[in-house]
Amino acid sequence: MRAIDPHIHMVSRTTDDYLKLAISGIHTVAEPAFWAGFDRSSASSFYDYFHLLTVTEPARAERFGVRHYCWIGLNSKEAEELELAREVLAIMPEFLDRPSVLGIGEVGLNKNSRNEIRVLEQQFALAVKRDELLLIHTPHLEDKLKGTRIIMDLILSEPGLSPGRVLIDHAEEHTIKEIKDNGFWFGLTLYPNSKGSPERAIDAVERFGTERICINSSADWSVSDPLAVLKCANEMRRRGHSEVAINKVFYENPKEFLSQCPKFRAG
């Protein structure tokens, strides 16, 4: 089968993982800018990271026949320091213009603080000004429900943003309905220990349908699995769902959402 992983952090993965993706049927990936596991000390560190996302990773992926796209943004975990945020936002447009960049992401909230919200509003303003797609990071664990609601309120009160051009990621059982009812796309993340399992993800597909859902591995430097989307597809298959429905969830849906950026071509 073919699949797209719409959220994977290949900068944290080995070259061997590109080969695994390619031979397993994942020929297109999208990589959001994220927290690297440590707080960066300056905007120049972000500059180098954005260069890595837009130049180095596409070249590394291409050697294995994988199309690599990315999102540029300031993650919420490093958004508490407003001066650093101002400097990072100032360099973002240069990278957003690059040919493999799909939009602004993953941006959102971490602990739902006032500074995180201020920085997120600034990134929303940039998205409106440039008509960019948005990939939203929702907070972890106990902070997810509150943060998801704050983020949706911010977007829905901004007339320049359309929910159909926003994917709210890391959704879970208690946030999916509100996200979908408000017209957004939503993402489910397959993390072995801390987020969703393939079984729960397919439960969500069965409960909420196959529309506007994208399932991702979010594989990174922590406990994660770059082939998780294919294992999840297999979970859907073993419950007796049709190949048409499986293909929609794991290939056609991410293709449809990401294709709203004219730079995107699915492999």
Added chain:
Amino acid sequence: MAPVYQKMNASEILELYFIENRARLLDIASFLDRIERYEGADQAKADYRYQAFLHAVDLLRTSGAERTVAIQLSFSDQSSEPIESAVGLKAYGAWQGGAP
């Protein structure tokens, strides 16, 4: 002609998932026993996360067909006001303000 793909019924779901979920249940029991067995058990059992965990276990039997959402909500911060600063804070998996 029968369709190639046929969704399972509830008995088939039970058959498919019973053994692995039996093991998960035993992992949870063993986790709680481990806390009980180690020094400082009383302090650990007074922790809001332990209390939230036991409350969630209760919800397994009391919240009908919406168990997953009920447990997610029981662990969640359901306030709506932003916090003043996130400096030094992280997520713990349960909300201290929501302790039963």
